[in-house]
Structures are given as structure tokens and as C-alpha cells.
Amino acid sequence: MPVSPRRATLATVAASAGVSVATVSKVLNGRSDVAPATRSLVQSLLRQHEYVAPSPRRGEAVGLDTVEVQFDSDINAYSTEIIQGVVTAGGEVGVGVVVSVMKDGDRTARWARDLLSAGRRALIAVTSELSAGQLAALSRAHLPLVVIDPLNLPRARVTSVGSTNFAGGLAATQHLLSLGHRRIAYVGGPATAACNQARLHGYRAAMETEGAAVLPGYTRSGRFRYQDGLEHGAAVLALPEPPTAIFVGCDETALGVMEAARARGLRIPEDLSIVGFDDTQIARMASPPLTTVRQPLREMGGVALRTALRLAAGEKIDSHHVELATELVVRGSTADVTCAEHA
Amino acid sequence: MPVSPRRATLATVAASAGVSVATVSKVLNGRSDVAPATRSLVQSLLRQHEYVAPSPRRGEAVGLDTVEVQFDSDINAYSTEIIQGVVTAGGEVGVGVVVSVMKDGDRTARWARDLLSAGRRALIAVTSELSAGQLAALSRAHLPLVVIDPLNLPRARVTSVGSTNFAGGLAATQHLLSLGHRRIAYVGGPATAACNQARLHGYRAAMETEGAAVLPGYTRSGRFRYQDGLEHGAAVLALPEPPTAIFVGCDETALGVMEAARARGLRIPEDLSIVGFDDTQIARMASPPLTTVRQPLREMGGVALRTALRLAAGEKIDSHHVELATELVVRGSTADVTCAEHA
Numbered sequence: 001m002p003v004s005p006r007r008a009t010l011a012t013v014a015a016s017a018g019v020s021v022a023t024v025s026k027v028l029n030g031r032s033d034v035a036p037a038t039r040s041l042v043q044s045l046l047r048q049h050e051y052v053a054p055s056p057r058r059g060e061a062v063g064l065d066t067v068e069v070q071f072d073s074d075i076n077a078y079s080t081e082i083i084q085g086v087v088t089a090g091g092e093v094g095v096g097v098v099v100s101v102m103k104d105g106d107r108t109a110r111w112a113r114d115l116l117s118a119g120r121r122a123l124i125a126v127t128s129e130l131s132a133g134q135l136a137a138l139s140r141a142h143l144p145l146v147v148i149d150p151l152n153l154p155r156a157r158v159t160s161v162g163s164t165n166f167a168g169g170l171a172a173t174q175h176l177l178s179l180g181h182r183r184i185a186y187v188g189g190p191a192t193a194a195c196n197q198a199r200l201h202g203y204r205a206a207m208e209t210e211g212a213a214v215l216p217g218y219t220r221s222g223r224f225r226y227q228d229g230l231e232h233g234a235a236v237l238a239l240p241e242p243p244t245a246i247f248v249g250c251d252e253t254a255l256g257v258m259e260a261a262r263a264r265g266l267r268i269p270e271d272l273s274i275v276g277f278d279d280t281q282i283a284r285m286a287s288p289p290l291t292t293v294r295q296p297l298r299e300m301g302g303v304a305l306r307t308a309l310r311l312a313a314g315e316k317i318d319s320h321h322v323e324l325a326t327e328l329v330v331r332g333s334t335a336d337v338t339c340a341e342h343a
Numbered sequence: 344m345p346v347s348p349r350r351a352t353l354a355t356v357a358a359s360a361g362v363s364v365a366t367v368s369k370v371l372n373g374r375s376d377v378a379p380a381t382r383s384l385v386q387s388l389l390r391q392h393e394y395v396a397p398s399p400r401r402g403e404a405v406g407l408d409t410v411e412v413q414f415d416s417d418i419n420a421y422s423t424e425i426i427q428g429v430v431t432a433g434g435e436v437g438v439g440v441v442v443s444v445m446k447d448g449d450r451t452a453r454w455a456r457d458l459l460s461a462g463r464r465a466l467i468a469v470t471s472e473l474s475a476g477q478l479a480a481l482s483r484a485h486l487p488l489v490v491i492d493p494l495n496l497p498r499a500r501v502t503s504v505g506s507t508n509f510a511g512g513l514a515a516t517q518h519l520l521s522l523g524h525r526r527i528a529y530v531g532g533p534a535t536a537a538c539n540q541a542r543l544h545g546y547r548a549a550m551e552t553e554g555a556a557v558l559p560g561y562t563r564s565g566r567f568r569y570q571d572g573l574e575h576g577a578a579v580l581a582l583p584e585p586p587t588a589i590f591v592g593c594d595e596t597a598l599g600v601m602e603a604a605r606a607r608g609l610r611i612p613e614d615l616s617i618v619g620f621d622d623t624q625i626a627r628m629a630s631p632p633l634t635t636v637r638q639p640l641r642e643m644g645g646v647a648l649r650t651a652l653r654l655a656a657g658e659k660i661d662s663h664h665v666e667l668a669t670e671l672v673v674r675g676s677t678a679d680v681t682c683a684e685h686a
């Protein structure tokens with residue numbers, strides 16, 4: 001075997017093959033948008049030059065590769081945790097993370113092609129409603145997709161990352177039941193959202209097991225916003241038999257419910273117990289700090305990134321849907337029902 | 344002049360010049376890392392081919408160009424607003440925004456070169472302490488830098504974007520004085536941070552003008568974290584003459600002060616008025632909603648991005664430091680002093 005005086009670089013191989021460095025990089029990364037003949041040529045030259053990829057330098061600067069994280073609306077406390085997780089995982093493997101907010105124009109075939117030509121290796125879509133047309137456009141562009149907490153679950157085999165929403169809803173409600181509450185309401189997200197359905201049914205399962213009735217008007221749907229908490233919180237507290245505890249489908253909405261309670265002169269947790277969902281930064285900063293179901297959002301971001309890169313490299317993945325464990329975090333917004341009953 | 348049947352693309356020009364598309368793009372963007380001879384050749388070919396850059400497609404997908412936004416620590420409510428502003432502005436001009444968190448290794452010459460070779464056109468650093476070595480590395484790599492709310496102000500002419508911190512501190516304190524408060528404390532950020540100094544001195548100026556004494560122990564320095572609010576809030580409320588109002592240097596710390604007050608059995612605003620700084624999403628979600636000084640963080644992100652792109656294109660900018668206006672937003676955490684005095 002010839003002894004190379006210097007280690008071959010991508011540029012050496014590109015020059016020998018008469019192609020661009022980007023093309024060599026695509027072949028190395030197993031991308032499909034390279035003509036078969038070119039791929040063979042590059043692969044044989046890589047072998048001939050005994051090309052060795054530089055080992056990833058943990059904790060150093062990002063590389064040429066980028067993955068795009070798209071949110072369906074403005075960035076909030078939930079998105080912040082996801083971004084942190086994806087960025088950390090990207091930093092560990094030298095992949096840059098481009099953050100964007102999906103626009104109305106981002107539903108076309110051009111959108112998918114533009115992402116690819118901009119050098120994105122994969123797309124991570126967060127809490128988005130993905131149309132069949134959009135999925136087809138991504139598929140035609142050979143751009144791998146991983147979805148975090150999809151609002152709808154399309155029939156196609158979309159790779160997704162979520163958390164154990166049913167178990168989380170169950171744990172939240174069992175916590176309130178164990179404190180002696182029976183009149184427990186649920187203020188959740190969109191009725192059609194898969195994650196919301198699982199949380200609602202976790203709540204229903206816990207109530208049923210304990211023989212606690214879900215009174216009329218006790219389950220409500222919002223859009224996971226603060227405003228929904230203000231409105232549904234006020235409405236549910238104005239019922240003839242108001243709840244002594246409310247399980248809320250996300251932290252942001254829980255803070256709205258908290259404010260609705262304060263506006264009615266109710267103290268938390270003395271007069272009303274509240275449990276949130278997510279454990280974003282706003283949960284620990286609420287006053288009182290919010291008891292909530294922790295979704296491992298950073299870990300979900302990390303898993304989404306690593307899964308996206310595996311798909312981009314043409315590797316097989318074990319499962320098209322992964323759920324990470326939720327965990328109840330008890331803080332100051334929940335208390336024994338006797339407080340509320342004697343108030 | 345010859346009539347071109349088809350509009351020339353970057354690829355056409357690159358092919359004629361025998362250089363890569365990236366090189367043509369660098370010349371178009373006025374980047375300095377192109378050999379003079381190559382630059383002349385490409386420029387003459389651009390003219391010969393009557394190259395017209397495609398007009399930016401507003402609201403469409405991101406391009407090959409990326410700008411990197413680096414934070415000095417974990418992403419919080421403040422960073423979320425900045426990211427939103429940079430991402431929105433980037434989307435308008437087709438520039439991808441890479442988000443990252445600065446690591447210890449990111450202090451070297453290699454770090455700056457890696458950013459450049461990864462295709463970043465500019466770096467936006469947020470609330471970072473930049474060393475002289477770091478600035479020199481960026482300068483040697485010809486990578487334009489814009490700093491948002493720098494924690495230190497180096498002597499070199501660094502381009503930066505901030506807000507009118509002194510005016511904000513003045514307005515917050517005047518608001519409390521106008522409600523009849525005289526015993527007003529200040530819980531701020533790092534004593535050495537330029538933005539904190541300006542807020543503190545705005546507070547001092549308002550107190551002095553009104554003849555209100557700043558009692559011993561009434562001004563305190565933290566690190567703009569929630570935990571600082573818990574600790575300094577508890578300490579200042581335990582003073583022999585506790586304040587009836589506290590102006591806090593950021594919203595996150597203000598929420599900590601709010602919780603410290605609640606832990607002592609104080610009601611807000613009846614027993615204690617609190618004003619924050621930033622107007623992040625957590626301010627309007629606090630219970631009661633937080634009166635605060637609004638920094639136009641999204642606009643600051645947008646200005647930083649546009650300034651960075653102008654620097655990358657070799658354009659002159661009007662000023663090396665821009666401050667956008669702050670504005671007092673009155674919500675539910677402040678009330679007349681008579682409430683506190685009669686409590």
C-alpha cells in the first residue's frame with residue numbers, strides 16, 4: 001500500500017474526482033442526491049486516498065452541516081427547552097442548528113427543495129400540523145423529517161418523538177386524588193392533538209379508577225396558550241360546583257388559570273390546587289412554584305436531532321415513534337383538599 | 344450588448360471563472376477572504392454575464408447563507424425573544440439563523456476560523472463577555488461581529504445593540520415614586536455589566552431628584568437569575584427598614600423577588616410593589632402580571648441581524664452602537680404606597 005505523506009482531505013478527493021467538496025461530503029454522509037456513477041467514483045477515490053474522516057471534536061465549533069428546527073408559531077417557553085436540547089446535541093457532533101418559524105409559504109414543493117439546497121441535512125418540525133402534501137414534498141426532496149409532539153398523526157410512517165402523555169395525565173390526576181380532591185377539572189389543548197388526547201384520557205382513567213365523577217363542564221379544550229388558561233379558568237371556576245383542583249395540559253395555560261383564580265380572590269394552593277404539564281422554566285418561576293408533569297423536552301430535542309442525523313446517513317432506526325418518560329414534579333401549587341373545603 | 348436567452352446564475356458565472364459557487368457568492372457579498380486576482384476575474388464575469396441577483400423572496404425559505412447567534416449560557420426567556428427577532432429578520436431576507444451556546448473551547452482562533460469555514464457570514468453574540476483574544480480571532484478571520492447587551496464594553500470598536508437602560512431605570516423608579524413610595528430598593532445584575540450600571544444609575548438619578556434616600560443595603564448585585572431574586576429579595580425584605588417597593592434589573596430575578604415576598608406572607612401589590620426589566624413572556628404570565636420596563640428584544644435581534652449583514656457586505660454603518668427605546672409597561676405588581684403602609 002502506498003504511504004501517504006499527508007492525510008488526504010475532502011478537497012484532495014474532490015480534486016481527483018473533478019467534483020465539488022460538497023459532493024464528496026454528500027457521498028460520505030450517505031445522501032441520496034448524488035448520481036450513482038459519481039457516487040461510485042467518489043467512493044473508490046476515498047478508498048484509494050485512504051481518506052479518514054477527522055474525528056468529531058467534542059465541544060468544538062459547528063461544521064458545515066446544518067439541521068433545521070421549524071416551529072409552527074412564535075417561540076415560547078416550551079420551544080426554548082426544545083431548542084436548548086437540539087442545540088446541545090448538535091454542538092456535541094458538530095452540526096449547526098438553524099431555527100425557523102414555519103410560514104404559510106412553507107407548504108410547497110419549493111420549500112422542501114430550498115431547505116435541501118440550503119444545505120439542510122434534515123428537518124425537525126415541532127408541534128406542527130403536517131399536511132399530506134408537505135410530507136410528500138419532503139419525501140420527494142429526500143429530506144429526512146423528525147416530528148416532535150405532532151399536533152396530528154398522519155397515516156404515513158412519520159418518525160416522531162414525544163413523551164408518555166397518558167402516564168403523565170394519570171400521574172397528575174392521581175396526585176390530586178391522593179390529596180383528597182374529587183372535584184377535579186381538566187383544561188387542555190386542541191381536542192384533535194394526539195398529545196392532548198393522551199393527557200385527557202390519563203385524567204379520565206385516574207378519575208374512573210377512583211370513582212370520581214367528571215362533572216359537566218369539567219373538561220375543556222384550548223390551544224396551549226396563556227389566554228386559554230385565563231378564559232377556561234374563569235369559566236370552570238364560575239360553575240355551580242367549581243372544582244377544588246385543576247389539571248392543566250401545559251404550563252403556560254396553567255399560569256393563566258393561576259391568574260384567573262387570583263382574579264376571583266382564590267389563593268393557591270389553599271383554595272385551589274393546580275397541576276401543569278411540561279416543566280418549562282416558567283413552572284419553577286411561578287408564584288407559588290407550579291406542581292407539574294415534567295416532559296424531558298431537552299432530551300426530546302436531543303433524540304430528535306440524533307434520529308434525524310441517522311436518517312440522513314441512511315441508517316435504520318429501531319422505531320418510528322419514541323416516547324420518553326414523564327415525571328411528576330411536586331412544588332407549591334398543590335395541597336390537601338381540606339384546605340379548599342374549609343376555605 | 345448580447346441578449347442572454349436565460350438569466351445567468353451563480354453557477355454559470357462560477358463555471359466560466361473556474362471557481363466554486365461559494366467563491367462567486369463571497370465576491371458578491373464583498374467578503375475579504377478571496378484572492379484579489381480571483382475577485383477581479385469573478386467581478387468581470389459577473390458584469391459580462393449581466394448577472395442580476397434574484398430579488399429576496401419575502402417570507403420564503405432560507406438560503407445558503409447563515410448567521411450564527413451565540414449565547415453565553417443556557418437559553419432563557421430573554422434569549423427566546425432575541426432568537427425570535429433574529430429568526431424573523433433572517434426569514435425576511437433569506438438568511439438562516441444558527442443558534443448555539445458558547446463553550447469554553449469557543450475562545451480560540453480555531454473557533455473563529457471554524458465559524459467562517461462553516462459558512463457563517465457573521466456572528467451575533469448575546470450578553471457575552473468577550474475577551475481581547477476573542478475579538479482579535481474574529482477580526483483575523485474577517486468574521487463580522489455584532490454584540491447584543493454586552494456584559495463588558497471592550498475598548499475596541501465593537502458593534503453593539505442595546506436599549507436605553509438608563510432611561511428605563513429612571514422611568515421604573517419614577518413610576519414607584521409617583522405612587523408615593525420612598526423606600527425603594529434595587530436588585531440588579533452584575534456590578535460590572537454595562538446594562539446593569541445604566542439601570543442602577545437611572546434608579547439613583549430618580550431617587551436623588553425626588554430627595555428619596557437610598558438606605559444601606561438597598562442596592563444589590565446578582566447575575567440576572569431567578570435564584571438571585573429569591574436570595575436578595577429575602578435579604579432586602581429582612582432589613583430593619585424594609586422597602587415598600589423593589590425595582591428589579593430583569594424579569595426573571597423579579598419573579599424570584601415575588602416568590603421571596605410570598606414566602607414572607609407579603610401580598611403583591613398590596614404589601615410590596617415590584618417593577619421588572621425586559622418584558623419577556625414570563626412578565627405577563629406572572630401572578631399578578633408584572634409591571635416592567637419593556638426592552639424591544641425582538642427589534643434588537645432584528646437590528647443586530649441587519650447590521651451584521653451590512654458589515655458582512657462591506658457596507659458602512661452609521662454608528663457602532665445603537666440603543667432602542669425602552670418603555671414602562673404598567674401591570675398588576677405595583678400599587679399606591681398607602682396599601683403597603685397601612686398593611
